[in-house]
Amino acid sequence: MSRDELSLQYHGLFLPKETHSQDSLKFAEDFKFEDSDVIAVTFPKSGTVWMQEILPLILNEGDLTPVQTIPNWDRVPWLEETRLALVMDQLKSPRALVTHFLYDLMPASFHQSKAKIIYVMRNPKDVIVSFYYFHQMAAFLEDPGTFDEFLDKFLDGKLAFGKWTDHVKSWRKPELGDRILYITYEEMKEDLPTALRKISRFLGKNLREEVIQKIAENCSFTVMKNNPMSNFSLVPKVYMDSDKSPFLRKGVAGDWKNHFTSEQLSHLNSVITKELDGFTLPWSLN
Template identity: 75%
Template sequence: MSSPKYIRYHGLLLPPSAHSMESLEFAQNFSVEDTDVFAVTYPKSGTIWMQEILPLVLSGGDLTPIQTIPNWDRVPWLEEKRLALIVDQLASPRALVTHFPYHLMPPSFLTSKAKVIYVMRNPKDIVVSSYYFHQMAQFLEDPGTFDEFMEKFLEGRVLFGKWTDHVKSWRHAELGDRIMYITYEEMVQDLPAVLRRISDFLGRNLSEDTIHKIAEHCSFKTMKANSMSNFSLVPKLYMDSDKSPFLRKGVAGDWKNHFNSEQLARFTSVIYKELEGESFSLPWSLD
């Protein structure tokens, strides 16, 4: 794809509205601290949700960050232009998000004790969510038909490449107890249970009252109404919410409303083939 809408970085397609060669170099030279916490996702897998959850867990339930700071500044992307502008304002322990595969993380990350929460989502729901996002994000290519976009997704001609490559890179990351794996579906099903796991993983020992308070403020309904979290502050020039809201549904299983039987058969056969022989199993069936 030679579209001017994207820049290429180690074979990955990135939108220049948020990324530049300077921001990617800044990410590579970024000095990761032992207390840093990274939420790692493939795009449309729960990134915005983690930008809401992490400040609340790390602050013991203090609502100030999520009510006063836009999500892209409270938990910035490692690879985006914005980080260099606000990095000095981040209080320790710092929370960051990234879509990078494991092998593109900065050298200082590998030698640090920084922790990672890797969020996986059913790729069938990712492709649906991404399809709608491409319709409303003016800085991305028009997705074409759902069938055309699904093919692009399977071939990795989308932001941050193939989903299977991303998952494999992080499932094979040798980080020991520095990494925990959760799924978007678990968060939808029982957010307090996931918050307890995150709290334990980050050594926060939050009370049940605090867990439930955080869960309430991280509900889809609350986030959709929070201007610091719903991307309504982004000019229409970049995101046209009339075409599709940024926070669209926040559910698991919406793919059933979009895939026909032929698309489903093709999608699952390609994904399963690319994960053939892997030592990890997927947390959900793709059929």
């Protein structure tokens, strides 16, 4: 099926019908944020599921019960997806959410609250690779075509949630002040305990070192890949076919080097550099 058949449009963005509806988007618009809420913001394939693992463990000071008994999409639901309305009453304060929304799509109550934001940014080259394989296994997304064709769609903003450059720029808002923490997928991969300490301090948690190490161990790729509450194996194959590509595929930084030609890299760097227009990234695109 085509993108238009599989998607609905929302403020110019294409969102999968399987996980979004007009009702869910209206529910998001009317959502009442509380000052104690925490929301992890990502462009798709940038560490969202990782944050759905990390946040409950930090907020519950290392208690593994949530990540071992509740599917990730219910323990830390997406603001914009249909599941939120169904699990809303089960969320305990401080509530943890995730979203792929751009800043300007956040509900009015978000701007009026003191809710904290963790923005996770990932190298766009690895985002593209991960998104490409996700399109292969997710029946609710269009066939990705060739990698070259998919790259063009990504750069043209024709995939879910639009352009990567628009997303990362939208969340660099001085008015958010100390409400927002910026962190990269790459620094989490390089040294997860240090990243966890950074996140826990931001959330006002003074966790003991043994708790940090326990969380780091349970948020490792291997543990998450073997946790049915986190690896999406509970989703029927008619929606997500892990035989085509596992949802948790590699969980590494730098896999783009196995996929891009020099011409594709040059094209991506040129387009993104132009669109960032002076916006500074935490790494080099080269």
